[in-house]
Amino acid sequence: MSPVIPIRSDATNGCGDAPVLRERGQREVFCGLTGIIWLHRKIQDAFFLVVGSRTCAHLIQSAAGVMIFAEPRFATAIIDERDLAGLADCNTELDRVVTRLLERRPDIKLLFLVGSCPSEVIKLDLSRAASRLSAQFSPDVRVLNYSGSGIETTFTQGEDACLASLVPSLPAAEASPALMVVGALSDVVEDQFARLFAQLGIGRVHFFPPRKATLLPPVGPGTRFLLAQPFLADTARALESRGARRLAAPYPLGVEGTTLWLQAAANEFAVSPQVFEQTTAPPRQRASAALARQRLRLSGKRIFFFPDSQLEVPLARFLSRELGMSLVEVGTPYLHREHLAEELALLPPDTLLSEGQHVENQLDRCRAERPDIVVCGLGLANPLEAEGLTTKWAIELVFTPIHGYDQASDLAELFTRPLVRRLQLAA
C-alpha cells in the first residue's frame, strides 16, 4: 500500500485505504472525443480532425449541440468502405483530406489527428501520418495525434491524451525553477490564479494548455507542476519524463482545496507563511462567506455520483467537508490512487467508492437509496427526474468555471439550483 501523507492531521486516514467497488458492465459515459468541445475553444489556433466514422461526427455535433458554429474548429474525416479495403489507400485519403482542410483554413497552426474506435480497430497508424504531414506542412502547421476513442478513453481522458501528445513538442526550459499549472481552465480562473501566484511571489508561472498553440510553455528539470484537474495521468507522466516534478495536492475546488493547492506551490517555492496568509486570507474569507449561504441549503442532503469525469472524488470532498453533504456513493470512471491520494485522505471514512460501471446495477443501488440529488450524465438525468429523483447533470461541471476561491460558491450553486427548482415547481 502506498503511503498516504495527509495534508492535514485528521483523526482518520479518510478513504485512503478504503476498498473500492469495481464493476464491469454497460458504461453510460462519453468517449474522449468529447474533450474536443472545450479544447478547441481553449487553444484558439488549433484544429481537431477526428479520423473515424459517422458515429464520431454525430457524437461531437450532438454533444456540442447549439454551440456548433458555421465554421467550427473541428471536423471528422469519415472512413468509408473504400478506405476499409486497404490501408495504403487510407493514408493517401487522409493526406488529401488534410490538404483540403488546411487550404480552407490557413489560420490553423496546430492540427490534431484524433484517433477513434474505428481507426484504432483497423490500426490506422495516425502517429506516422502525423509526422508525415507535419514534415509536409512544416513550419506553418504542426500536426500531432492522440486517441480520443471510447475503447481507450473516457470523457475527460480525451484532454489528458491531447495534452500528453503536446508534451514532447514543448520547448526545453532552463534548470531554474518555474511553475506550470496543468489542465484546461476557463480564462477567468486562469487569470485569477495568475494573480494569486504573482502575489505569492512565484514569478514564472505557465499554464498548460496555452491559449495559443504558438505559445507553448517550456518544460525541464526545473519545472514544478500542479495538476488543476484530476484526469491528467498520462500528461503528468509525460511531463515527468521531461524532468518536471508534480507537486502533490488536492484539487483547487472549494476554499479548502484551493488553499491546499496553492499551499503546495507556496511550500515548493518557499513562500513565507506570512505572505501566504496575506495573499489568501481575503479571497478565502470572501469565498467562505458566500459558501455559508449555500451550506444552509445543502447541509445534510444525500448525494450520489454516477461516474463521468474523474472530478467526482474532489467534488465529493468539497461537498462533504465544506457544505456538509453526505455521500451515498462516489462513482468514478477511473481512480488514480496516486493523483487522488490527498483527496481520498480528506473523504469521510467508509465512503462507498466505485470504479467502473454496471449501469443497471448502479441504478438499482441509486433507486434503493433515493438520494436527495444524483450527479449523472444526460442519458440518465431526465429518466431519473421522471422517477422523482433530483439530478445534476455532470457535464456542466466540466463546462463551467468551478476552480478557485471566487468560483467556490458558483460550484456549490450548481448543486443547489436543482434542489431549489424542485421546491419552487412543487410550490
Add this chain to the structure above:
Amino acid sequence: MQLTLWTYEGPPHVGAMRIATAMESVHYVLHAPQGDTYADLLFTMIERLPKRPPVTYTTFQARDLGGDTAEMFKTAAREAFERFKPKAMMVGASCTAELIQDDPGGLCRALDLPVPVVALELPSYQRKENWGASETFYQMVRALAGPVAPIAPRDTSLRPRCNILGPTALGFRHRDDLREITGLLDRLGVDVNVVAPLGATPDDLGRLRDASFNVVLYPEIASLTAQWLQRSFGQAMTRTVPLGSGATRDFIAEVAGLAGIDPTAALANADARAPWYARSVDSTYLTGKRVFVFGDATHVIAAARMAAREMGFTVVGMGTYSREFAREVREAAKLYGVEALITDDYLDVEQKISELQVELVLGTQMERHIAKRLGVPCAVISAPVHVQDFPARYSPQMGFEGANVMFDSWVHPLMMGLEEHLIGMFRGDAEFHEDAAPSHLGGAAKRHEMQPPSAMGPAQAVIASTSEAPNQTVAGTTTWGADAEQELRKIPFFVRGKARRNTEIYAREKGLPIITIEALYDAKAHFSR
C-alpha cells in the same frame, strides 16, 4: 474518406434506435464501444423523453478486444432479456463492432431466447440513419407480421381501416403529425388499425394485416415496409404526403379512393386558414421572394410545392441529403425549373445558398447556421433539428393545422411588409436601418451583411466578389466604381446581393472595365422581365 464538418444524418444504428425507442416491449442490444451511449441523450435531451431508450450497449473497451467480446455480447443480451422481459429483441452492431465481426445475430440464436430476435445488418460505412430506421422497421415487420398470405376482403358495412406507418422517435413533428392525421382520417370516416412504429408493440405488428390499406406518412422510414405489405397482404399504400393544404386535399382524395368513400364533406369542412392568409393583401409582398429549400426528400418536395403554389414564393433552389430519394427530388425540382442539389456535404449547400442570393432558407438545423452566417432569414422544415423543434405546444406540419403552422413559421423570420417598404425609402435611421434585424424579432442584433460593405477600395471589392462566386471563371475583371458601390447600398439589403451579382455579370458580358451608376441601372433594366 470524406471531410465532414456536419453530418445531416447519424449512423444507421441510430435509425434502429429510433425504431426501438418508438415501439413498446422491444429491446435493442447493441454491440458498441464505450461512448456510443451518447445516442441516449438524443432521446432524453433533444426529444426530452422521460425514459431511457430500450437499448443495452456492450460498451467494450480496448482491454476487452484481446478477450472474448462475443461472450460480452452474450452476457449483455442475456441480462437485458432477464431484466426487461421484452416481447421481441433487436440485436446489431455499431460501426466499430461491425469491424470486429462478432455476429450478434448468430450469438443471440445460441442463447435461444423465448422471444423473436431480429438480427439487424446495418452497413455503417455505406448507409445512414434513415436507411437504418427503414431497414429496421422492415425487418421487424417481416419477422412479426405473421404468415404471408392475401387477406380476406373486409365486411363493407364496417368503417374502412388503415394502418399509419412511419412515425418514429426523434422524428421531426411526428408526435403532432400523427394526431393531426388520425383526426383527419376519423373525420373522413376511416378507422386506424395500427400505428407503427410509434407506440406499437410486437403484437401490434402481428395485427397489421387487419387493415385494408396503409397510410405512409414518412416514406424515408416506411415506404420499404409498405411495399412489402402490399406484396404480401395486398394492402394498397398512399403516395401523397399531406404536407401543405394542397397536398392535404390530394391526400384526402387518395385515401377516400382507397377506402371507397366520398371525400366531398371532408374537403368542404377543411379548416385551413393558411390559404386565406396567403391570399390576404398583407401577404402580397411575399410574392416572388427567393427561397432555397433543403432537407429530407419528403419535406423538401412538400415545402417546395407549398412555397411556390401556396405562398407565391419563387423556388430558386432545392435539394436533399436523402440519396435514396434523389430521383423524386430531381423530378420535383423540374417543376420549378431548377436543378436539385443532392448532397450530404454541408459546404456544398452553403456554397449554393450564397451563390443563389436567396431571401429565405427553408432547411434543417444546419441551414439555420448557414443562414445565420450569411444573414438570411430561415425556417426549419426538416430533420436534423435541435431541441427547440421538439416543442411543447401542438405543432404539426401535416394536415390543415400543419399548413397553418408552416405559414406562421415561414413568414415569421421575414421582415414585415411596412418595415421593408420604409427601409427601402429612408436610410440612415439610427434604429430602423437595413443592417438591423427585423424589429418584430426584437433585440438589436447586428445583421451580417450578405455582401461586404462598400467602404473597401476597388481592389478589395474585386477580391470580395471573386471569393463570393468561386465558380465564375472570369471574375476579377470588373471593378466597382466608388459611386456605383454607394448607389448599390441604396438597394434594399435582401435583394442587394442579387443586384450585385447581376450587375457584375452584365458588366462582364459588355466588357465594362469599371461599374458605374449607369451600368448598375442598365443591368437592372436588362434583367427585369
